[in-house]
Amino acid sequence: MAGPASSFTEGWQQTGSLLALRELIETGRRLRHVIARRAGLSESHLVAMEHLMRAPLGPAELARILDVSTAASTGLVDRLVQRGHVEREAHEQDRRRTQVQVTDSGREEMLAHLLPMFVALDRLDASFSDEERAVVERYLRGAIAALQQLETQPPPSEA
Amino acid sequence: MAGPASSFTEGWQQTGSLLALRELIETGRRLRHVIARRAGLSESHLVAMEHLMRAPLGPAELARILDVSTAASTGLVDRLVQRGHVEREAHEQDRRRTQVQVTDSGREEMLAHLLPMFVALDRLDASFSDEERAVVERYLRGAIAALQQLETQPPPSEA
């Protein structure tokens, strides 16, 4: 006998855009997994490198971003240092801290893996008009906001 | 000195929709991580359950979908059986195979975690017109196709 949640989803009519949205998230996850494998990295390493390429971070900041313990973050940074992808540097003002900085060679190697995806998506994006892109952006921003809200609040069943 | 890939991305103009697209993929990844944690599952378990809720699968099929070894797939199914989420059943025609079937309670528990996301995205989707949704779907399908193509072909640097 199906429970209430199963009954809900059985009767649920999903639009093409909604199905495509969920499939995109799943495809993005799979591609990241494939890229990590090609790069010889774990997915955590890949995500960490993507963040570090934006700006240097401390291991504790990285731990918070990746939602892992500081011990795990230390280990992860150790492995990225071993590969020559990043370097640890002393913090200018706070002697407790270090700054993890991506090396030039690390950045180049990461981009060699990520660029095909950037280029492919850029090409798709360029094939839409400004008006169309505005609609798409509004939809995607709405989806991002909805998902982000769920990250921080517990589901209704926890009451 | 920046390499060629770094120089490319430095000069790269990204549109709002392109930035939103990449941020959506990242937010989807984070939310899946959070949902897995809340459910007390690893991300592999969560992905496996999502697939099994669509249709029963054999451990070897699951291994291919998840891109893990059959040994890992066996272990994963073992743990899902231990939690009462799935059951193994003999295959009707092929005595080598088993079918992994989601239990009613497993399905209910998974949906309790996933439903808030479904509902939130459904609500967003409903706030767009048919014409707008058509544009969004075309964009998302294009993005999915582009990403799927990259899963199967090596990047240009491997030549």
Added chain:
DNA sequence: ATTAGTTGCTAAGTTAGTTAGCGATTGTAC
């Protein structure tokens, strides 16, 4: 000056993956 909190690490342990190999079974070639 003292207390509270943060940073980043080590140690010991756990989880979930890997590779190698195997028996049972099915599929293919002859």
Added chain:
DNA sequence: GTACAATCGCTAACTAACTTAGCAACTAAT
């Protein structure tokens, strides 16, 4: 029909990446 190849799903031994607990050095707050 027989022999061989391929597939399925598992076990064993090992590895990678995480966890919790705890610590010294340092900064923030009082």
